[in-house]
Amino acid sequence: MKKHPVIWGFLYTIFTVNAIASLYAQNGGKQSLKFSGIDRSVKVSDLRQVPFFLAGKSLYEIGFMNGSFPAQSNETAERGVWSHPIKLLNGFSFVLSENNQYTWALTDATDFESDFYSARFSFSQHHLSVTREDFVAENDKALFVKLKINNDSPTDRTLKLNFSGIVNIRPSWRAETLRNDKDSIYYKNGQIYAFDSSGLLTMGSPINPSAYFIQQDTAALIYDLCLPAEGSIEIPFLVTGECGTISKSVTTLQERYNRLINCYNPEKEKKQKKYTHSINEGVRLDCSRKEIVDAFYCAKANILMNIKDERPLYPDLFLGAGVPVYPRLFGTDFCFSIAGCLSGGFKDISKRTLNNLLYYTEKNLRAPHEISSDGILLGWDHIQVSPQLVNAVWEYFSWTHDSTFLAEAYPLCKRMIQDIIKDIDAKNGLYIQGHGLMEEAEFKNNWVELTTAAYTFPALNCMSQMATIIGEVTESRLYSSLASAYKKRFNVDWWDDSHNIWPSALSGSGEKIYSHFWNVVFPQKTKLAQDKNGQIAFKSIQKHWVNDLWGMVGKYNEGADISHDGVGLVHNNICATAAFEYGQTDLGWKLIQLSAQAPLSLQESPLGLFPECQPHGCSNISQLWSYATFIESLVKGLAGIQPGIPGSPIEMYLQIPDDLDYLTIDGIEIGNDSFSVSWKKTIDKRLLIQIDGDVTNKVKKVIVRINSSLPYKVLLNGKKKKRWNKEVFYGIDTETNVLCLP
Structure with missing residues (x-):
């Protein structure tokens, strides 16, 4: 088979004309998301501007919903x-x-339609449909694409x-050990091959091409097709690649x-079964x-779509940020997200990422902030990640x-915390200096950022509880004492009644x-704020930080x-979870509803994905700490x-x-125990609460608090439970009972 330079020149002209035309002509249409019980569609003014995302553990694809791909003007956006x-x-x-x-x-x-694991693009012209x-294999470095061409005319x-x-x-762009060389491209036996010093790829179809061409960075396979009148043809394609060019990689x-x-068909069926089971089973809402x-199940799907397998460059699988x-491992993002991953039932990938x-x-007795795509530590310059990892x-x-x-894990956590706090003590506040979550230039290296100060407190408590489990009683008492002193000192050093809110840092x-950054929510999220201060802070947050359109700025x-x-x-999500903890039901529920807009109704964003921001997506169209913390706000918050x-x-x-009539969450697993909780408002304006459990021990205690003015009845494994007590919890009057699952 020979090259076809004439065809190349002809097609180059086509690509140029189409590129120029695309600058001026909008491509309006519709995008849809259909998966199990989710069926959503929105009109889109220009499908050329809305990205889509498909992924397996070792390969992903990001393009536009009109069928094109983004121009490569920004190397940081890895599309x-x-x-x-x-x-x-x-x-x-x-x-x-x-x-x-x-x-x-x-x-x-x-028209563009997605179901998380695959996507379909619809075209129609010239009496052809x-x-x-497209879909990406779950456990192989393989992108599958299939064209189905229908002849809508009565002639061949x-x-x-x-x-x-x-x-x-x-x-x-964040790889440290690989370099970018000139690509070599060639044709052999119906396939296109390409390689440089960092990797190689091949692409082709089961159907033999009639011609091919290679020009600069573009390689094409050309096929002759015969379509009978009102008939159709299906043609599958495969793209696969490998890092490294040694003979083993080629083989x-x-x-x-x-x-x-x-x-194509068996691999798609495997992918469909994997997604259907992982999203619909386990924890259900x-x-x-x-x-x-719908947003809850979208969030579970986003977790699946961002599981990465880059072994042996990384020790294990992980969740990309x-x-x-x-699309790499970030300690900051994952530590904010692990509670949502676990409460959504994703225990295995949580452990692997940890x-x-x-x-x-x-290596450094500091938790990493960012790891490069080739597994190299890029820095631990966000000091709050270390207590967050504990x-x-x-x-x-x-x-x-x-x-x-x-x-x-305990010995490493112990050495890290001891090394961090070795030069500070309870008298001086135990505050860890250094750059934290807030990356703004105004924050100085010798400041204590509020995020770090807030997350140090639960780290001390967690170390105390770990030591108890391990059997180090003296260590447990030490950390418990430090945590108690820390909370008292923090509320003195950081609170000022004249401001009614926390400072973002101490110099x-x-x-x-x-x-006035959003880190003002962290003392409440970590239960560091004293009850009175926390309630006052939430009033300020609701007044100054939260709007009615999108949420917490x-x-x-x-x-x-x-x-x-x-x-x-x-x-939104972290503030919602903390608001519920402090009995601020209206605020928490408002923020949950506002976050749910992002994967379901933003016209210029992909349906089903949780972007970094709304109404505009910011840098990422699927962001770990957006979807994982949304799950947390429902399971641990609501x-x-x-x-x-x-x-x-x-x-x-x-x-x-x-304005919520009923809620059910089942499939919750804690250790070897599983249970469900549900409540509904009855016609006579009462509250019926049901808790059902399957426990391995003879008795499992459940402490239930209710924040509602409605009269209620509680059934535990079908049996009515009485004798409820009044309890003030974070400054809010609640009804409380200690129940026992038989």
């Missing part, structure tokens, strides 16, 4: 086809032509199909291609607000009761710095109008479910919003 730590393609395209009558680039889709379907048709890829094999690549090239239910800018973080912590280890143990894991001299500027400001979803250590009670603090 196209990636198998980290390397990129494979800037994108690919299909062009149909018929006897020189027309050329039709399939970049004008009018075309559907392109002869077409040419061009399948071209824009090759760009290069390392991630692995070709073996994978040969194994998968005829497996239902309530009277359909948008909350976000795409397309942060194992990675502990591995990198061992909290994350304890959170995992509280949900799983995995004593083997705790025994392995090196102890001066309060009121920058990142920064409040005195006198500024924030009514239309966009927000980070993590702000339902108030708190895990505990073996033998301790399970706690739940039920919130009853005025």
